Amino acid sequence: MTDARDREIVRLAVPAFLALVAEPLFLLADAAIVGHLGVAQLAGLGIAAVVLQTAVGLCVFLAYGTTASVARHLGAGDLRGAIAQGVDGIWLAVAIGSVVTVLGVVLAGPLTHLFGASPEVTDPATTYLRIAFLGTVPLLVMLAATGVLRGLQDTRTPLAVAVGGNVVNVGLNLVLVYPVGLGIAGSALGSVLAQLVSAAVFVLVVVRAARRHGAPLRPDVPGVRAAGRAGVPLVVRTLTLRAGLLVTTYAVTLAATGPRQQAVDLATHQLAMSLWTFLAFVLDAIAIAAQAITGRSLGAGDVAGTRELTARMIRWGVVSGVVTGALLAVTSPVLGGLFTDDAAVQDLLVPVLLVAALAQPVAGVVFVLDGVLIGAGDGRYLAKAGVVTLVAYVPVVLACAARSAGLVAIWVAFCAVFMGARLLVLLHRERGDAWLVTGVVTAAPRVTP
Incomplete structure (x- = not known):
């Protein structure tokens, strides 16, 4: 049984990890293509990407919430209900995406001007963003459909679509930017x-499953509303996490003692955070497996099994964190040279990465427990925990900045206080029983047509 459960975690986590890694790798390819147009265009892409990723990132609940609800129905033996719940999530994605598209296209100019860049940068940023917002609906449909398939314990199909869609994206970029001359x-x-193609493939997979099991495809208004209400706490959770990262960057800016030091600190911080984010994909893959398995187990009413699986996944998180931490520590002296020729940045990056390496086991447990509680549908607690964590962290990191404590001290605060507080609130919840709600929770029954 133990080996079987380990194999199940690996079966779900490995494709999830590869799908998570595929996206940033192809984004780098996009940046390389646009970068050859000029510095202004590359800077414009950077501004537009931040705006777009923030808008889409706040809707990640479409994947997480759908995974949990679909998995619960699956565990309860209601495959038709599982797919119907997923269809509601996709319709919610269409509704939200439509609103975001209109707002994004209309506000593209003002949003890019908020960054205070020159017209040489703002103009291409606005051009990119206004067109890119047209892909919001397919992007959000992809999130919701990914959640459906994860809830059905399928992480391979999202991987295949992610890789295929991104290959199409790179190919189209190469053709449209240069030979066609659209810049x-x-x-x-x-x-x-490319997003339209990927969303169409996802929808086709879900529609086939719905028809095979007799699930309705039309929108169920109560179900869509319930999915929206369930997503609100996860939006709050996401906002608190993003706020923590933003205030950390703000503290780095304040702590610098001069223009040169500020440039070095911000460059080093950006590199360190990029590496931290990349390693987070490894740990987040286990969290995705935790979402799917926890939802299914609780849907089946198996509290003891859920406890056992949670303990096992926590051990996976610790081991994965130790491995990623060791790799980061060993490679820290050479990683800086891969990204910059600046000796000051290279030197400062080493101690920062050593701090990040020590925090990897903590991050492993935090990400796993986050996934477990998302899978359990415990979004309200996660929202409250995020607020508590932020309240504890902000005064500490700003105090470091006020005292010009330096980048290493800020990273110590980030790892010890921000990640430490997340660990404490999640462990506290996991040790109790309030999150172990079994069965299927529905807002209103669907009427079969």
């Missing part, structure tokens, strides 16, 4: 077309 607009258009 940065061609990059945005290529991405939108």
